[in-house]
Amino acid sequence: MVTQxxxxxxxxxxxxxxxTLDFLSNSSADDLKLVGIVALWSGLAVNCVAPYLQVSGQQAVGPARAQILYASQPLWAAVMSFFLLGEACGIEGFSGGALFLVAMFLAATAENPDPNCPAKECEV
Structure with a gap:
């Protein structure tokens, strides 16, 4: 992050x-304060804390379950867009989201394969 x-x-x-010099000389104190807050949010929350928490969480739950949650990012973005931005969603969108949640539930609750299985194919 230091390199970035x-x-x-x-x-x-x-x-x-x-x-940059033009912006600094022609901006009000409120504009500079806003830019500073946005830069701090982007630098600390988005580019520092979030990746650290993501890696820590992935280590805690394991790669298979972490991938299930990671793959759900488009679904949660659509849900937030629907509620926060008022974006429209048709029957196909709601059906796809529901099917994705069902698939995510099935994948998250599936039994883990036996690591000591003597057979060539041990997947359930």
Missing amino acids: SLLALSMLSLFGRQE
Whole structure:
């Protein structure tokens, strides 16, 4: 993350120096405060804390269950868009979401394969 920050600052200084100086000199204190808050949120919450929590969670639940939850990201984005942004969703969208939840439930509750199985194919 330090490397990402250094690269971003380097690119900003090389390619966006004049625009940045213009923004800083022509902006109000409220604009600068807003940009600072957004930069802190993006840097700390989105690019630092979230990946750390994701890796910690994946280690705790194991790769198979972590992948099930990770694959559900488009579904939760659609649900939040429906409720928070008022986006429309037809019968196909609701049906697909319901089927995905059923599949996710079945995959999450399936028995784990026996790691000591002597057969060539041990999947349930």
